[in-house]
Structure formats: structure tokens, C-alpha cells
Amino acid sequence: MEFLQQNWYWAALAAASGAWLMADLIRNRGDKSQLSPLEATLLINREDAIVIDIRDPGEYAQGHVPNARHIPAGELARRSGELEKWKNQPLILCCATGARSNSALQTLRQAGFDKLYNLRGGMMEWQKAGQPTSRKRK
Incomplete structure (x- = not known):
């Protein structure tokens, strides 16, 4: 005491x-749309989930989830048509910390996408979990 x-x-x-x-x-x-890095990896491997990295080009070039597609957040609404071919697959949005990608989920929901997920903690958590990164453009 x-x-x-x-x-x-x-x-x-x-x-x-x-x-x-x-x-x-x-x-x-x-909220089942928030995925840990491990859950995201399982979804990628088991259901062919597509990772959409919405960070700025400079951030993306420093390293991203392997095979992630790059569509900056500011272009997401305009370029959502590019994602139509994956409308029936799970899409995992990713940014630096998970905040921007969490708000970007709404943009794609409004465009009619249902299987949307956010990488909780973004690239920061992905790297902290020891997951691989790539610098190749996709």
C-alpha cells in the first residue's frame, strides 16, 4: 500500500x-475486416487474396508485401475499375500503419466490393512480424 x-x-x-x-x-x-500479418498471409495462401498497397510511390518503392498491386490512396476511387477482375477474391488493403487503408475500405465498399480486409498495423506490423518484403513493381 x-x-x-x-x-x-x-x-x-x-x-x-x-x-x-x-x-x-x-x-x-x-470487426472481421482487420487482419494481423499472419491472418493476411493465410488469406493470401489459402484464398489467393490480392494485396493492394495504397501508400505513396516513395513508400511503396522502399518495400512492400510481395506481389502487392500499387494504387495510391488518392487514385483509388478513380482506378477501382482496375480491380474489377478480382471482385470475387479477397482484397487486402495495406498502408504504412493501417490507418489510411482502413479508411480506404469505404471507397471500395462503395464501388461494390465485399471481400475487403485491412492489414492491421500496415507495413510496420508486417515487417515487425518478420514477413517478407519486395521492391519489385507490380
Whole structure:
């Protein structure tokens, strides 16, 4: 008890951090469109999912998921027709951290795509998980 009194700020920080993690867990629990790098790899291997990298050209050139198609976020609505041939396959959107690609899901949903997924954590998590990257253009 004395420790908590003397270090109340650490206890408060731990409680706040735990609450934030729980809120994030609860918020994403029902969202099946968010994939971890491992889940994305399984979807690519088992169902021939197509990865669409929506980062800027410079980011894409630094390394991307092997065989990922590159369509920058700003061009996604205009170029969604290029994806029509894969309309019945799962599409995994990818960016640097997962934020831009998560919002880009809406663009493709409005274009009539159903099997849409977001690489949670983007390329940052992909690389942290030790997954391969490529610099070849697709």
C-alpha cells in the first residue's frame, strides 16, 4: 500500500494504459475486416487474396508485401475499375500503419466490393512480424 501511495502516478499510468488496451480490444473484436500479418498471409495462401498497397510511390518503392498491386490512396476511387477482375477474391488493403487503408475500405465498399480486409498495423506490423518484403513493381 505504501508503494502505491508513493508511486501513485505509475499506478494511474498503468490503469489508464490497461483501460485503453481493453477499449481497443472491445472496439475491434467484432470487426472481421482487420487482419494481423499472419491472418493476411493465410488469406493470401489459402484464398489467393490480392494485396493492394495504397501508400505513396516513395513508400511503396522502399518495400512492400510481395506481389502487392500499387494504387495510391488518392487514385483509388478513380482506378477501382482496375480491380474489377478480382471482385470475387479477397482484397487486402495495406498502408504504412493501417490507418489510411482502413479508411480506404469505404471507397471500395462503395464501388461494390465485399471481400475487403485491412492489414492491421500496415507495413510496420508486417515487417515487425518478420514477413517478407519486395521492391519489385507490380
